[in-house]
Amino acid sequence: MQGIDLHTHSNISDGTLSPDALVKSAVECGIRMLALTDHDTMDGVELVRKTAQDHDIKIISGVEISSQWSRPATKKSYGVHIVALDMQQPEPLLDALAIQKKIRAERAKQICHLLKNCIGQDIYENVLAQVDGEADRITRTHIAKTLVEKAIVSRPQQAFDRFLKEGKRAFVKFDGLSLADTIQIIHQSEGYAILAHPTRYDLSATNVRYLIELFSELKGDAVELPSNSEPLSTRGMVDRMIEQFNLKVSIGSDFHGDNMPWIKLGNTPVPKVGQQGIWESFRSF
Incomplete structure (x- = not known):
C-alpha cells in the first residue's frame, strides 16, 4: 500500500460508492492522496473534497476522458481514455466535458434502441432510473446491469460479450474528443494528461507502442502503470516506452466498487527506481 490512488470512480459515473463513501473507504485503506476520475464528468470532485475536510487525505481534481486516436497507415479510429489530474483553471475542460456529456x-439512447431490436424490449427507462434520470451519466456498465436485472444475461460481462462491445449488435462508438484536442484542453486547464491503462484497449503490442509514442509527441505528461494483475512482460514493455520517451508515471487502481469486486481501492503498482511520479508535480496542496 503506497497511499496514493489516482484513478477511481464513484456512482456519479459507473462506480457503486457515493463520493462520500469513496473518501471514507479510502481513509480506511490508508490512502493519503486520492483522485476521483469519473467518466467525462467532474461533478463529484467538490463532493469528495467536502468529505475530505474531516479526514487526513489529499484530494486531487480528476476526470477520465473518452477520446479517439488513429494510425495514418490504417486510418482506423481507436478509443482511448485520458485521465486529467490537478487542474488549476478547469473552465476549458468543463466546457469540453459539457459536450462529452451530450x-x-x-x-x-442509440445503444438501447439497438438492444430493442435484439431483445424485443425497450430498457432505456430502466437504465435511466439507475442514474437518477441524468442521461449524461449513463455508461455501458449501467446498461449491462439492467440486462442482468431483466434476466437477459446472467452477468455483466455476458452483456458486453453478446451485445455491447465493439463488433457486437448494440455497440455504439463513443465519438468524443481527439487525443490531440484532449491533451491540449487539459493543458489549457493547467492540468496533467495521463494515458490511462495503456494495455487494456485490446490492441496489439505494436499499436500500444505506437499509442504511447503518439501520446508523447502530443505532449502528454504521464503513463499509468499496468495493474499488478497484468503479466510482467506487459509491465516491462510499458516501462521501456516510458523511459524511451521520458514520460512520468501515474498509479491508480481504477476502482469501481461492487461492479468490479476484484479491483481493490489503493491496490496500485509500484514505480521502478528512477521513474518519476506525476504526483510529485501536483500544485493542489
Missing part, C-alpha cells in the same frame, strides 16, 4: 446521453 454525446454520452445520445449514445445511451
Whole structure:
C-alpha cells in the first residue's frame, strides 16, 4: 500500500460508492492522496473534497476522458481514455466535458434502441432510473446491469460479450474528443494528461507502442502503470516506452466498487527506481 490512488470512480459515473463513501473507504485503506476520475464528468470532485475536510487525505481534481486516436497507415479510429489530474483553471475542460456529456446521453439512447431490436424490449427507462434520470451519466456498465436485472444475461460481462462491445449488435462508438484536442484542453486547464491503462484497449503490442509514442509527441505528461494483475512482460514493455520517451508515471487502481469486486481501492503498482511520479508535480496542496 503506497497511499496514493489516482484513478477511481464513484456512482456519479459507473462506480457503486457515493463520493462520500469513496473518501471514507479510502481513509480506511490508508490512502493519503486520492483522485476521483469519473467518466467525462467532474461533478463529484467538490463532493469528495467536502468529505475530505474531516479526514487526513489529499484530494486531487480528476476526470477520465473518452477520446479517439488513429494510425495514418490504417486510418482506423481507436478509443482511448485520458485521465486529467490537478487542474488549476478547469473552465476549458468543463466546457469540453459539457459536450462529452451530450454525446454520452445520445449514445445511451442509440445503444438501447439497438438492444430493442435484439431483445424485443425497450430498457432505456430502466437504465435511466439507475442514474437518477441524468442521461449524461449513463455508461455501458449501467446498461449491462439492467440486462442482468431483466434476466437477459446472467452477468455483466455476458452483456458486453453478446451485445455491447465493439463488433457486437448494440455497440455504439463513443465519438468524443481527439487525443490531440484532449491533451491540449487539459493543458489549457493547467492540468496533467495521463494515458490511462495503456494495455487494456485490446490492441496489439505494436499499436500500444505506437499509442504511447503518439501520446508523447502530443505532449502528454504521464503513463499509468499496468495493474499488478497484468503479466510482467506487459509491465516491462510499458516501462521501456516510458523511459524511451521520458514520460512520468501515474498509479491508480481504477476502482469501481461492487461492479468490479476484484479491483481493490489503493491496490496500485509500484514505480521502478528512477521513474518519476506525476504526483510529485501536483500544485493542489
